[in-house]
Amino acid sequence: MIQGKLPTKWQARWQESGFSEPSLIQEQVFEPLSKKETIVGISPTGSGKTLAYLLPTLLQVKPGEGNQLLILASSQELGIQVTDVARLWAKDLGLKVQPLIGGANSKRQIEKLKEKPEVIIGTPGRVLEMMKQKKVKAHLLQTIILDEADQLLLPETIAFVQGILKFTTEDVHYAFFSATADVALPAIEKIVTKELEVIDVTDLNPKNTGVNHYYLNVSKRQVVDTLRSLSHMKDFQGFVFFNQLSELGSAEEKLLYNHVPVASLASDQSKEMRKLALEHFREKKIRQLLTTDLASRGLDVANVPYVINVEVPMTKESYLHRGGRIGRMGAPGTIVTLVQDHTVRDLKRMTKELAIEVTEVYLHGGQLTIERPAKIEHKEKKSEEKIKKVAKNTEKKTEKVSHSVAKKKKIKKKKDQKNKGARKKRTPTIHE
Template identity: 50%
Template sequence: MIPESLPATLLEQWQKAGYENASLIQKQVFEPLKTRQNVVGVAPTGSGKTVAYLLPSLMQVTPGGGNQLLILTASQELAMQVLETARFWTEKTQLKVQPLIGGANTKRQLEKLKEKPEILIGTAGRVLELMKTKKIKSHQLQTVIFDEADQLLAGQALEIAKGILQHLDRSCQLNFFSATALSVLPEIKTITKDDFTLIDVTKEDNSQGEVAHLYLMTSKRKKADTLKKLLHVADFRSLIFFNEVAELGAVAEKLQYHNLPVATLASDQNKMLRKTALQAFKADKIKGLLTTDVAARGLDLADLPMIVNVEVPMDDASYLHRAGRVGRMGKKGTVITLVAENDLSYLKKMTKKMALPLKKVFLYGGQLVDTRPVINENEKKSQKMPIEKEKPKPKLHTKESIVKKKNKKRHKKQKNIGKRRV
């Protein structure tokens, strides 16, 4: 039971972080991880899973013992966040923490590996690359943690994970954590040969705050305009999710053309651009961070009030993890999905399946309102922009036009003389 079971160095950091009670997942996985069982930990987003697996794992690491603990993540951003968390908890120890992230300078990572860090945190592709060249002492690793396991063990990522597992000693402890880890339970069973302890606190956990799930009707071609209006809503600050990078880029261009405070974070950007965009968002220098599901996993953004789905997410897991960026550790949050008429039934079916109450909202007068506003005729007239009459184009006085004008005057004069004679 933590914090009572923590050594002095970790207890000091626990108090420094201002923690009082451990969350449900932190309590339930502590002893199994400490006693070196293989654990599958399932808990809602924002329930403290990183600290849950980190503290008991750190207690098994010996200073000066070389590579012992490996934490694999599904994205560069999550790796950097776990790195920051690990460095906080090891602040009062002699343990060294080393990032091994794709897109970063490999030469610098190799130099740091020569210092024999006890804790390695990285993206799966870069870790496998270093294992193949024997730069990581794989046989020394005692514990490997798959953070966001369902992403690391699905599709093409599964082959990379299998490559890593081949380099590990048979006695290595294997742990898998995610809010949706049950979706890859067959793969976990194969990897561990059914030797694991499943701890699922999803139904019992009450750490998530109140989250409102809303939808805003708009056509596909007007979604950029709707985002422009949302960015002018008072206190708006949001992760803005897209399903495709191409659509993200097209909308970002339109918003940035109007000098709106947004940035982008996508898989086709280099590490520095992604890092700069995320830092700007965390520092509240921009109001909207346009991204894909690359930012839907594990990121802990303090007091984030809202996330916006520009399109209905591709599946339940995607919606769940995006929504998990708000309402973390008891705080309130809002999820807004921009939906076209033909996608509404799909969104309703998705949220109903996850037992999420869905509500329609309207964007009016720079605010999100619950009911469609009634606008009288006078308001309609006041809202209409005055139509400026097009000024007549100035006539060009060419030599030919001047002669024509003179002849016209002469003809008119002769006509008037004729009338007087009559």
Template identity: 50%
Template sequence: MDNQQLTPFLQENWQAAGFTDPSLIQTEVFEPITAGKNLVGVAPTGSGKTLAYLLPLINQLQPKEANQLLILTSSQELAMQVVEVARTWLKGSEIKVTSLIGGANIKRQQDALKKKPEVIVGTPGRVMELMTSKKLKSHQFKTVVFDEVDQLIHGQNLQLIQRILKSLPQTIQRLYFSATADKVLTEIQQIDEDLVVVDVSHEDTSQGDVAHFYLETSERKKVDNLRRLLNIPAFWGLLFFNQLSDLGAAEEKLLFHKLPVASLASDQNKQLRKQAIEKLKKHQLVGLLTTDIASRGLDIDAMPFVVNVDFPKSEESYLHRAGRVGRMGNEGIVISFVTPPELAEAKKTAKKLGITIEPVYIFGGALTTEKPEVHPDPKSKKKKSKGKKRK
């Protein structure tokens, strides 16, 4: 891909972003997407997958022609992230993008569709709902993108995706993207046979230097260790939990200690979730407590830390959580809290992912890889009785 192949407004936005060379996935998929191929794109987290499909597709959009491009995402957060990126790169054009996500006001979304946006970004449930009610004219679409496809073809989402595909024109261009799409390639090919596979996950070098550590703790002391981490001056980042109930309890305790934290949970409304993400981006928070809802699509510039307060339940989950740091060449640190019984499993997961995971400690208000010496407390020794023994 050469930026001279882009339309003038995209070239200006390329220069404004300070880009020099495209990433590997952006280079490899530009020509096949431009040629109208149906494609599976696989690349590491933080390697520029969103722009990999957006640039060639925006490059071909026709202004004032509604519903040309449909982008389906696995979460509301990812949808809003894609909308934000698309709007940045559409500056200087007349092309409009709108979001269709669950949890948002459907009447406003219907009104937005009346303005005939060229690009639609949405979650499967809300998109299907608007297609069924004929508010979204599915026959007009020329391309559909499935972002984080491995999440979109699981559970209830799979049925929605199959219904949406049946509603779209048979000639529509179909693009599937994810960091772990290679693991579900067989499932993707079951719903779509005619596909070019572009996998750069082994050749891509855009991932920054990410260090992986584990901090051994008991279940009872997790929040206390989290509090100590959040008090380290340079610390700010995402804090991952497996259960919403544990997240809520930890947030309550941290707020009691007057630490600037917030939560990002599936039971919150869209506005609260958006505010929490914005506050973290503006460094108004030292920690955003969340679940795997935020492990995909969230792109927070140069965020230094990810903490697995609860160790991820799968290798994919670890990969996507860790992918929030080290994006586009930045450095990052991943710290996983592990209880003694979890340690062997954590090391096994790290080995499967091909990463080195080392112990880390909090000592003297800082992180250290050297195990602190524990000196016995002299006050804990029993004092000898000075009185005479009773007979």
């Protein structure tokens, strides 16, 4: 157990944080990172990856010797979150932590860098900018951690990462962390020539039975009304994920018009607005945080019970990462995906591939229930009876029309025969 290897101050903090025992990823990577081995840590979202890399690497950092540990984050929100966690544990060791987050005031960051922080946490673009200005002493760096490595090594960001690595020395050691091995590994192998030790605990993690997966069948026009109804449920608070940013904006506008306490977290917002939305969500001032896959990575908001997918996610990875916002470290939670008749099969195919059981749920009486409400059954029964009644009436009308047509044909036939006979009588013979 890693607790016995922690400093006395950290053991007390471990207890204060409410941890009983380390997660699998924390246990598995502690020794390799302590030995400065280059590793790839793969573990599901919500399994404690941040502390998994922070604890062993912070112990290697020496106070007062400048920039030694660099942690690259895939988003501003993740960078801020990792900074908060790192500061909490670093202060016990007398270490300074400096965030270099894109969107923040760069002049202020430069002033802080003059204090020679031992730990730097930032987004790739801003970190590279500071390295080019020689504000970050890249030659002093001993360890670089890439959190959410698969996102950091996407085509739009990999150039920044490669630029950062060019500034570092050959003996720097790396650690990569991700929740999806099949996506992360090919990208990592493109930039690292060193031998990689892959530590994948995905299959070792017991299935989190505390998280329930449901789908709710509603029409597209009912989506906003459904979100409004969900927000009124007792103890409801949840991340609401959209596939498209335009749909998010439209839904937010309608929900706010109806006085539903919501906020959005979107890529087109300023850093201050995004920070404020997260603060209000954490303080439970709002019941729904509307967002895209922007918030599906790394964000840790304690005790959020729901994740709502407004539509079926685009990929399996997206479904997993979104769901990772709840059920963290074994906590209970509920995932509800809104579907229509033509999309429910897509969800079932996706969850089947993920070996996840998904159940239909109904919104009735202000609550979610897996039992078909009698009201729905009565409505469907009434609808079936109406269909049968219409069909019966149609059949009667058809019979009546058919009978009427047949009668008219019969009358016409008799009339034609009568007229034919009359014409025959009037027709003169040849003898006449």
